[in-house]
Amino acid sequence: MTDGKRSWVRGRLAELLGLEVPIVQGPFGGGLSSVALATAVSEGGGLGSYGGHILTPEGIGALVNELRKATARPFAVNLWVPHPDEAAAPPDRDQMARYAGLLRPWFEELGLPTAPLEEPSPAPGFAEQIDALLAAEPPVISFVMGIPEARVLDEARRRGIGTVGTATTVEEALAIEAAGMDAVVASGSDAGGHRGSFLRPVNESLVGTFSLVPQVAQAVSIPVVAAGGIADGRGIAAALTLGADGVQIGTGFLATEESGASAIHRAALHGPDAYTTVLTRAFSGRLARAIPNRFTREVLAYENELAPYPMQYTLTRPLRAAAAEHGLADYVNLWSGQAAALTRPRGARAYLDELIADTGAALRHLVPGRDSAAAP
Missing domain, CATH: 3.20.20.70 (Aldolase class I)
Structure with a gap:
């Protein structure tokens, strides 16, 4: 230099x-x-x-x-x-029902229908x-x-x-x-x-x-x-x-x-909780770093049982969409690195x-x- x-x-x-x-x-x-x-x-x-x-x-x-x-x-x-493992055969209907069932309490809390059991739409x-x-x-x-x-x-x-x-x-x-x-x-x-x-x-x-x-x-x-x-x-x-x-x-x-990013996501990045992040599979099925919220904490006990990517991402989409619409940061994927507080x-x-x-x-x-x- x-x-x-x-x-x-x-x-x-x-x-x-x-x-x-x-x-x-x-x-x-x-x-x-x-x-x-x-x-x-x-x-x-x-x-x-x-x-x-x-x-x-x-x-x-x-x-x-x-x-x-x-x-x-x-x-x-x-x-x-x-990833090669993401090209594997999709789960059968019983597996899908089990994956969706894990999310039922949060869907019911927000007044949403049970998580859909359809296969994820083929990604591009x-x-x-x-x-x-x-x-x-x-x-x-x-x-x-x-x-x-x-x-x-x-x-x-x-x-x-x-x-x-x-x-x-x-x-x-x-x-x-x-x-x-x-x-x-x-x-x-x-x-x-x-x-x-x-x-x-x-x-x-x-x-x-x-x-x-x-x-x-x-x-x-x-x-x-x-x-x-x-x-x-x-x-x-x-x-x-x-x-x-x-x-x-x-x-x-x-x-x-x-x-x-949504308004609630940006607010979280600028807020007091941004000092803490966690690696979670809760929202997409793949490990990602996010600001922890109620959903990531409550799902932690079941994290190894969640659907793989991209099915988990599809299953949680209605939950995330409803939460974003109503400004509920506890159910939104607040992706963040460890320097967000800056x-x-x-x-x-x-x-x-x-x-x-x-x-x-x-x-x-x-x-x-x-x-x-x-x-x-």
Whole structure:
């Protein structure tokens, strides 16, 4: 890192992806992403991102067109690589009835019909999604939950699309590099939302961000993006000092006005309960980090008996929808990382500008004279 105005922004990640600042907005699934949020971050010089794993192939093409119209700056679209175990045969009707029965007390409490016993509607197929995304040619495609097949990465390279994988362990980071991806997100267990471990079980892959980042930076030669528990300039400065080439911030941007989070979700991120988070399967069937509420606490006794993903997500959908409609935070999936308490209500661009200024200030404090005053 050289001296000079905002010198910390110049590095491998910014050069690779065409960014002004090496700050990536975390992609959110389940409707929490928004074009407005991704655009605000990209226009501010970072990498705005959109989680597209629930979109149809047609929806993916339309999304990329909308983002391209909204900004001429780089942006990313994120997809989930499917787990092999999630392609297994669906549960039979008796199993489904047992899974639904576990949720009956909460459905009755909210006056809802018993949880539906239909099979989940088929999710959009990853092969069709990625083909549509490659055809749309976004500047960057990022992946979580695994590594796509070689033909996907070969085609992305041929089309000039940057690729970014997500690792929760050094082992996964090495696999991402070996597959030929351009950069890797080192996602620590501090991060909010679903855990993306894919080589070992989640409980063997819970490495904290500031333990994971220096190990990944030492192990791979591609740019490393630190993620998890980073919400202010101090966190960015720490990640850079540990060897990261940039950072990915999820919860901080989820808490902004432009995100697709509901009012009760954003209020929870800014509230006193945000100091505590828990890993839970209660809402989706896959472990995810959230602010605990009544539902996560009461389901804990049955957590190993819950339906797998995506069936649990389907079964709880009416409960979550009714709770959101009536402002009942006790039944909503309040995805959150472990630094949510550092957030506050504001617009995404104001937040990004603050991150840029505060990172420079933190680096100057760490090494006086290393980086000069740098308001955007």
